[in-house]
Amino acid sequence: MSRQQEIKKLIDLRAEARLGGGLKRLEKQHSKGKYTARERIEMILDEGSFEEFDMFVKHRCRDFGLEKEQYLGDGVITGHGTIDGRVVYIFSQDFTVFGGSLSETYAKKICKVMDQALLVGAPIIGINDSGGARIQEGVMSLAGYADIFQRNIMASGVVPQISAIFGPCAGGAVYSPALTDVVIMSDKTSYMFVTGPKVAKTVTGEDITTEDLGGATVHATKSGVAHFRADDEDEGIMLIRKSLEYLPQNNLEEPIQTECTDPIDRINDELNDIIPENPNAPYDVKDIIYTIVDDEEFLEYHRHYAKNIVVGFSKFNGMPVGIVANQPNYLAGVLDINASKKAARFVRLCDAFNVPILTLVDVPGFLPGSNQEYGGIIIHGAKLLFAYGEATVPKVTITLRKSYGGAHDVMSSKQLRSDINYAWPSAEIAVMGAQGAVEILEGRKVRSIENDEEREKFVQEKEDEYKEKFANPYVAAQHGFIDDVIEPRNTRFRIIRAFRTLSTKKQTNPPKKHSNIPL
Numbered sequence: 257m258s259r260q261q262e263i264k265k266l267i268d269l270r271a272e273a274r275l276g277g278g279l280k281r282l283e284k285q286h287s288k289g290k291y292t293a294r295e296r297i298e299m300i301l302d303e304g305s306f307e308e309f310d311m312f313v314k315h316r317c318r319d320f321g322l323e324k325e326q327y328l329g330d331g332v333i334t335g336h337g338t339i340d341g342r343v344v345y346i347f348s349q350d351f352t353v354f355g356g357s358l359s360e361t362y363a364k365k366i367c368k369v370m371d372q373a374l375l376v377g378a379p380i381i382g383i384n385d386s387g388g389a390r391i392q393e394g395v396m397s398l399a400g401y402a403d404i405f406q407r408n409i410m411a412s413g414v415v416p417q418i419s420a421i422f423g424p425c426a427g428g429a430v431y432s433p434a435l436t437d438v439v440i441m442s443d444k445t446s447y448m449f450v451t452g453p454k455v456a457k458t459v460t461g462e463d464i465t466t467e468d469l470g471g472a473t474v475h476a477t478k479s480g481v482a483h484f485r486a487d488d489e490d491e492g493i494m495l496i497r498k499s500l501e502y503l504p505q506n507n508l509e510e511p512i513q514t515e516c517t518d519p520i521d522r523i524n525d526e527l528n529d530i531i532p533e534n535p536n537a538p539y540d541v542k543d544i545i546y547t548i549v550d551d552e553e554f555l556e557y558h559r560h561y562a563k564n565i566v567v568g569f570s571k572f573n574g575m576p577v578g579i580v581a582n583q584p585n586y587l588a589g590v591l592d593i594n595a596s597k598k599a600a601r602f603v604r605l606c607d608a609f610n611v612p613i614l615t616l617v618d619v620p621g622f623l624p625g626s627n628q629e630y631g632g633i634i635i636h637g638a639k640l641l642f643a644y645g646e647a648t649v650p651k652v653t654i655t656l657r658k659s660y661g662g663a664h665d666v667m668s669s670k671q672l673r674s675d676i677n678y679a680w681p682s683a684e685i686a687v688m689g690a691q692g693a694v695e696i697l698e699g700r701k702v703r704s705i706e707n708d709e710e711r712e713k714f715v716q717e718k719e720d721e722y723k724e725k726f727a728n729p730y731v732a733a734q735h736g737f738i739d740d741v742i743e744p745r746n747t748r749f750r751i752i753r754a755f756r757t758l759s760t761k762k763q764t765n766p767p768k769k770h771s772n773i774p775l
C-alpha cells in the first residue's frame with residue numbers, strides 16, 4: 257500500500273467511525289428530538305478542541321451473530337477537550353450502535369478516559385444514552401459497569417464528575433451517574449430507573465408509565481436524583497458548561513476567580529426592609545441572594561426538590577461561593593429529611609472542591625411529626641450537621657431572621673467552626689419562638705387565669721419579655737457567637753470582605769481512614 261493509500265485508508269476509517277450505527281439510525285436519533293453522541297461532544301466542548309481516543313476499537317463478542325456486526329468505536333465516543341480553555345475528559349454513549357449498550361471494550365474505553373482524567377486532575381463528563389448492559393455480552397458487560405463504578409468512586413472528591421442523561425439510563429447503569437457530583441436530565445427525552453415499568457408491573461402489579469417512573473420531572477422533584485431538569489439538550493449542555501465554571505479542576509486547586517464588574521461596595525437599601533414586620537410572614541430568600549451576589553447570577557441546584565432549602569453557586573467579587581439558604585417561602589423554611597440531605601450533599605461538594613460556603617439562616621426548626629421521625633430525621637438531620645462540622649473551607653453565616661433550636665446549631669453555627677457569623681437586627685436566635693416558649697414555661701399560669709382579657713394580656717407581656725430577652729441577635733452577640741450585627745444593606749460588601757479575609761484559611765481534620773457520616 258502506498259503512503260497515499262495508507263492515508264486514504266485512515267480517512268475512510270475515520271469517516272466510517274463517524275457514521276456510528278449508520279445514517280438511518282442517526283436520522284432516527286434526530287427524529288426523537290435528540291442530538292447524536294458526536295454532536296453533543298461538539299456542543300459541550302470549545303470549538304475544535306476535541307481529541308478522540310479509541311476510534312478504532314471493536315467489540316470482541318463472538319456470540320449471537322455479533323461477530324458479523326461491528327461498528328468502529330463500539331458505541332461510545334471518548335476523549336478530551338476543553339471548556340473555557342480548561343481540560344476535561346468526556347465520554348458520550350452512542351445510541352445508534354446497539355442502542356448505546358455497554359460491552360467489555362466499550363467499558364474499557366470509558367475507564368481509559370477516567371483513569372487519565374484522574375492522572376492529570378481534570379473533570380470527567382459522561383453523556384448517558386444507552387439501553388444498559390449489552391445483553392449478548394452477559395457478565396463481561398456487568399464487569400465493565402463495575403469497573404466504571406470503581407473509578408467513579410475513586411474520582412469522587414478528586415475531580416468533578418458531571419453526568420448528563422439524554423436518553424435511557426436503566427438498570428444498574430444508573431449507579432454511575434448516581435455516584436457523580438452533578439446529574440442533569442433532559443425533559444421528556446430521558447429516564448432513569450433501576451427496574452422499568454414492565455418489571456414493576458410483574459413484581460408489584462403497579463401500572464406506571466416510563467415518564468412517571470423515572471422521567472426528568474420525577475427525579476428533579478421527588479427523588480432528588482437529578483440536580484437539574486433541562487428543558488432540552490441545549491439547556492442541558494449549557495448547564496454542563498456552567499456547573500464547571502464554579503468548580504476547580506481538582507481537589508488540589510482553588511476555583512477560578514474571574515473579573516468582577518459588579519461594584520464590591522454596592523449598598524442595597526431595599527434589604528433593610530425585606531424582612532416582613534410579621535415574624536411569621538414569608539418572603540423569598542432568593543430575592544436576597546440575587547441582590548447580594550455578583551451580577552444577579554445564581555446557579556441553583558435541586559431547584560424543584562426540597563424547596564424549603566435553597567442551594568447553589570454564585571460569585572462574590574468574581575470568586576465562586578456555594579450558598580445554602582433556608583427558604584421561608586416554602587414550609588416556612590423548616591428543616592426536614594429531604595432538605596437536610598440536599599443541603600448536606602451540597603456542603604460536601606463545596607468542601608471537597610475548596611469552594612467557600614455562605615449560609616443564610618431563617619429556620620424555625622426541624623419539621624415535627626411521626627412522618628419525619630419514622631423516616632429518620634434524626635439520622636438525616638445529622639448529615640447536615642456532620643457536613644458543616646467537617647467542612648474546612650471558609651464559612652460565613654448570616655442569620656436573617658429565625659434561628660431556633662437544634663436547627664440553629666446545624667445551620668453553620670459558630671460552634672460548627674463557621675469562621676464569621678453575622679446577624680441582621682431582625683435575627684431571633686433562641687431555643688424556640690416566643691409563643692412556644694411562653695406556652696411551655698407559663699402554661700400552668702396561663703390556664704389558671706379565668707378572665708380572657710387578663711389571660712391574653714399576661715401572655716402578651718410574657719411573649720414580649722421573652723422576645724426582648726432572647727428573640728434577638730444581641731444575646732448571641734454578647735457571647736461572641738455572632739461576630740457582628742450588620743445593617744442588611746451592607747451585606748454584600750461585608751460578605752466580600754469576610755471571604756477575602758478568609759481566603760488564606762488553612763484547616764485540617766485529624767488524620768483518619770475516613771469519617772463515618774451517618775448515611
Ligand code: HXC
Binds near residue numbers: 354387426429
Ligand atoms: C444489546 C440493545 C440493547 C441491549 C437496545 N439494543 N438495548 N442491544 N443490548 N441492552 C439494541 C436493539 O436491539 C436495537 O438494535 C437498538 O439497540 C435500538 O433499540 P430499540 O429497542 O429499537 O430502541 P427503542 O425502541 O428506542 O428502545 C430503547 C430501549 C430498549 C428502551 C432501551 O431497547 C430496551 O428496553 N432495551 C433493553 C434494556 C435492558 O433491559 N437493558 C439491560 C438493563 S440491565 P437494532 O439493530 O434494531 O438497531 C443492565 C444491568 C447493568 O443494564 C448492570 C450494572 C451493574
